[in-house]
Amino acid sequence: MSPLNTYLGLLLLLLFSLHNPSCSAAANDTLAAGQVLAVGDKLVSRNGKFALGFYKPALPAGTASKYGNVSSPGWYLAIWFNKIPVCTTVWVANRERPITDPELKLVQMKISEDGSSLVIINHATKFIVWSTQITNGTAQAKTSVNTSAILLDSGNLVIESLPDVYLWQSFDYPTDLALPGAKFGWNKVTGLRRMGTSKKNLIDPGLGSYSVQLNGRGIILWRRDPYMEYWTWSSVQLTNMLIPLLNSLLEMNAQTKGFLTPNYTNNKEEEYFMYHSSDESSSSFVSIDMSGQLKLSIWSQANQSWQEVYAQPPDPCTPFATCGPFSLCNGNSDLFCDCMESFSQKSPQDWKLKDRTAGCFRNTPLDCPSNRSSTDMFHTIIRVALPANPEKIEDATTQSKCAEACLSNCSCNAYAYKDSTCFVWHSELLNVKLHDSIESLSEDTLYLRLAAKDMPATTKTKRKPVVAAVTAASIVGFGLLMLMLFFLIWRNKFKCCGVPLHHNQGSSGIIAFRYTDLSHATKNFSEKLGSGGFGSVFKGVLRDSTTIAVKRLDGLHQGEKQFRAEVSSLGLIQHINLVKLIGFCYEGDKRLLVYEHMINGSLDAHLFHSNGAVLDWSTRHQIAIGVARGLSYLHESCRECIIHCDIKPENILLEASFAPKIADFGMAAFVGRDFSRVLTTFRGTKGYLAPEWLSGVAITPKVDVYSFGMVLLEIISGRRNLSEAYTSNHYHFDYFPVQAISKLHEGSVQNLLDPELHGDFNLEEAERVCKVACWCIQENEIDRPAMGEVVRFLEGLQEVDMPPMPRLLAAITEGSHI
Template identity: 30%
Template sequence: MGSFLFFLTSFFFYPLISGISFSEFVYPNFTASYLQFVDDSGAFLFSPNGAFKASIYNPEGQQTNFYLCIIHVASNAIIWSANRNDPISKSGKMDLTREGISIFDENGNLKWSTLKLQEAVYALQLTEMGNLVLLDQSNASIWESFHHPTDTIVLGQHLHAGAMLSNAVSGYNLSTGDYKFMITSSDALLLWRGQIYWKLSMDTQAYMNSNYVVNYMAINKTGLYLFGGNGSVVVTQVSLSLSNFRIAKLDLSGQFTVLSLSGNDLKKEFLGPVDSCRIPSICGTAGLCTADSTTNTPVCSCPAGFSAASNSKGGCLPSDASHSLPVACDSTNNGSQLNSSVESYLRLGYGMNYFSLLFSEPRYDVDLSACQNLCSGDCSCLGIFYDSASAHCYVLESELGSIISSNTLGNDLLGYIKVLVGQRRRSSTGSPGNQRKGFPVVALVLLPFTGFSLLVVLGLLWWRRSNIIMLREIKLGQPNSLSLEDLEAFNILGLPQRFYYEDLKAATDNFKNRIGSGGFGTVYKGILPDKTMVAVKKITNLGIQGKNEFFTEVAIIGNIHHVNLVKLRGFCAQGQQRLLVYEYMNRGSLDRTLFGNGPVLEWQERFDIALGTARGLAYLHSGREQKIIHCDVKPENILLQDHFQAKISDFGLSKLLNPEQSSLFTTMRGTRGYLAPEWLTNSAISEKTDVYSFGMVLLELVSGRKNCSVPSQSRSVVGSNSGGGNSSSSSGSGLVYFPLFALEMHEQGRYLELADPRLESRVTSEEVEKLVRVALCCVHEEPALRPNMVTVVGMLEGGIPLTQPRMESLNFLRFYGRRFTEASMIEEQDKQSNIMPHQHAVTATSITGSFTGFSYISSQQISGPR
């Protein structure tokens, strides 16, 4: 009887107490509405930690659209919504039954439900991570909101390959918008109405660790990751500052953002694409987007020949009211409008770009007329872009987005928008536009003459442009530089921007400001017309047989994008001139900073440089389909930007050496410092050769001095830090082969002896040990024992345990150390005896016998320019 009374009491009074919010669980036969929980802003369920709440919510306080939402309490950010495409009023309700969750409007019409479940529902749980979960009798999950993402994911949530996020229409209308963020088996993409406009792999902050198939994307306290190997392998990562709470969101505008909690606000940490003008419809159909130079915000206008549309969608329409923009055909529209209309093209002019050109496969080897013919009559084509330098034709299909205004483009890319001539265009009020009566009859007479005239004009323009180019090159004494071979070379896909020689000559003030030199040529500082600083590399002694080979190599290098690799902005191939244009690195090369007399590099800066260099090499070795071996890793080829961000230069350039120079790479028996033992034995050169060189660079970062040099008294390692102990790596004169000294100090556990004395006490033994152990593993004599660069990155980051160096594979350093000491002593004796340099070289060779590992050819002679 008591149980029955308790049941009746609970049954009748449940509605009276249901206005009280619950923690973690609610159970079937539960109902919630906004009015029922109005005092708590519609929240009926909180996570145990109070970080999240489930609520019948009206975004931005409006009173028409109410949704079942999961909300992050501190920031008030919506991380999930159930009925995003079917809002209810404040009188609508949510029911929890044993069949699942259902949402009804005020009239009792079903708007959304969890559909049919495999098991009966026992409870509804809101977890501490913000996951809304339906549990069965055994507490097993039978449905989760994490498996049905909307526009956001949070820590602990996986976005699996094939799944996607969709943006909301507005802040108060959560309906699915036109933008999608999708995970594929190899990348993360942004799409607008099926067209790609951004890839994670192209972002400068993204680092590719491996070529595994992507299983899912996740965010955690350290960054954003694409995982493969069932979660055991990081395929791509974006490292961010440490944060206890962050979300990844596809925002209203179509940008993919990662945000972290700062106080009660979410601050943007990562943005893709960074250039908002690359968002397809940022300025509406045919709108012109220009990035504000100070705020980097988009400024919308209309191209010449267009005016602002007066409808609610915005964008631009042809200024001539007799012209209208076609609608691309699809399954419901077969393009009948084109069959009854005359097509024409409105020219956009130079300096224009379009979001899809980076992701579209162009048509090759066509002229402008043929490019337009590809679009004419095709009901899915809405415009074209034509690159006159490469004879590439890009077709704009399906949907027409915004046009990008770019001051970095040359005069090679020209855009055209298809219009229908004679179509009646209605204004926003529905009244007819100004239509020319009788036009179709006149058109039948005039169009043949107009078309012929247009072809003549285009032919004259092409002839005039060709002659201008030829005249410009004749002025340089290169009248035959615009050859058929040049034109054929431009058919190679992916070439970066082409510069003219005289433009680079002007940018570098006639090549006066020299900032580096090496085996590939000389580097000059330049300033482009848009005030961008660049490094212009004049390549000498070009070795590849044909220009097509040069263009192919440039295309490969130009399409390598990584935050720790110097970016190739463009090239020049004019007559016999070959120049490469790189981004300018304002802090110069590592050797100048590390070994110079300027401010000392602090330990954290050295570690960041080591990690950045390792990431860059890992990307070259395994982050691309085509592996690239640098062959000349050393401080001179590691450049520094603001905050000492490291970027590797001269990757991929070894193929540009002439036969005489390339022989240095195949027969050189070592340069003091960086070349691996396999160079001495004519063994196969692999990516492990770069690993060895990186290990040597790591030791120099630790000590702040060259591995093969005589330390000054003020910075001598031996004597100043050794505590009087003897070492076979040194002699009485203080000569030190530092890699051997590092090996000996590692054996004795005396790591602080190896640190740059200028750091004084600002580094710990554990910090030095970490870099020294990684370095010694990298310089193992047998390439197979060296770790790959992905593993090196893992050890530096802490995700992979440090391994112990193999002593048996490091004994060769003792031999190197003895030879270095002998050769250095002879060099000092020769100086005192005034022996001529050529005599000195002979003497040194006779001492070292068959071992020529310390040939007196400097590393500068085989390095690429900086």
């Protein structure tokens, strides 16, 4: 090893503490004109909370086995939290021009000789690595003798010529996050626009894939390459919805209650978002992370880690192409990105570092012969949002012709046949989202072109050892469930949670069906009733003439999860207001569930669709009570509390007499009786989600209570709770819960009832239902009643007080009059 390399190695070892913030040395907070900041020097704010210096990003100690032998591109001038043991930078100067190891000892930060800027310069070559952008250079030059750089207690690095007169500040040039007190927006007079851009990966603070900006159109999130805006909040929405929502969520969370306050300002001079912290000892930031979400993070002293308490958009699959090309995104999964069938991660190491821009690549090249037909085949991916940038093939008027058109072109990667139109994709498949993502409700089917040898049926024995191990573990775990079910079948009857049922319908055994029997019963799955969570539902008839509904679960991984959740809940309980699980099929990779058939379909068809039967008030009232009884049973009467997690009209089925039955337990969570909460992944449906889902705290059965309250309001009105409309210059939203509680307080509930009732309803019952609904949708879960109370309220066995106006609804009401 050369003497130079030996010297550099020792130097890097000595300087390691620069990127290990557990060491915090005392230092000055000011760099005056004529002084320099070299490698090993630091500026530290007077309160000791922030430090500025040269650092090299590094992974936490002891993680080499997880991430492998990786290193950062170089050294950076940065500001970081000085007292937190987890290295967390809040601002980086030269993120596009890292300093290499050989030039490290040659660089310095100083105020330029003319006093016009702050620079990082190589003092040997005089090459400027980085400099500030000061527009008022003339004013600075006149006062250069007094110019200094100061690291403020807020974490803001400023260039000051006169006391409290800042010629430049780091808060105006954010990297990927904003601290309390920093304005995020734009100056309408000077044109200054503050923009945040995600970092590239965990050890590379360079420019990543996603950016955020607040401008005249509102807050905009976009992917940089290819450019695609995927989330916007207009100024009206910021005022009337986002800020009130943020205030409510922050008040609900014990970690943020009382000391974090968001604020939005829009006047003639500037428009910006800012948040304040009243607790100077706390540490927090809002960042745009590598997956494209805005996140509020707070340091937990107890856990010695950063806690994410809020994310927007809540679905990690909303950011465009967040998983890279040839991947699938599932917002309800902890690891929400996965490669498509027979594709592998292009750079597994980058994926571990949370950089998925390279996505996935084919395991086997496509067959593209010039003198014969291709042997490639199509793998079906159902219920997905189709990829971006499709090409329409006008001549392909049938699905078979569409498939032929794709096979005949060597560059074609996939096709879809939708609404009698053929779409093909010749480039990378981007932004493919599964239906079971939080905000993706697409029912489209994508046909992915694969080499014949890579079709799933021929690759089952070729899985990677890791996948095989996971599969083996799944089989063992699921085997216990199967043994329990077969035991129940052998007994031919079972007890339901060990308590009496409300109108018990009997306790026949669960049937293990053969796949061929169900295929015959459903006429080869020809009569589709609809689509539920993770699968399609088909009508069938058993040999004894019993009409059934068969749910065929899609996707090996998600289908398995859905299968377990449904069988673990419905397989061991019975209640008149829960859909009955007749049996199942567990054969090879096939997962099917067999239910009793509900002749009147789901509640949403009768509330919102013109072709559904209009429900009279008495029927609506009995549906409300029935659903409440079913939820009360799940929450309070079973050995384990079962939280449904997806209560909505689509999951309430109606039998011949319109008696309701709760269905679709694929998202259910279980809580032992010794516990009151469960920490689980984000799940549910937009419009019915309790606020605590967004705050990231562990959930309780009260999330079902909130969803039930939203359903009650829709039962009352016969319309969706939220309707939105856009015009060229205006955004308008109509949020029915605001009207409901306002009319309730005014004593005019009759104005809320579905016009289809034509005034034929029981006003006393309607007022009671409205009160119960408004109690159920209180922001703080403590204020919501338990479902047992809800049943007594609705049955008139217990008086209901007038509910208060939730703070969020009050803010929306006030904002709507601005």
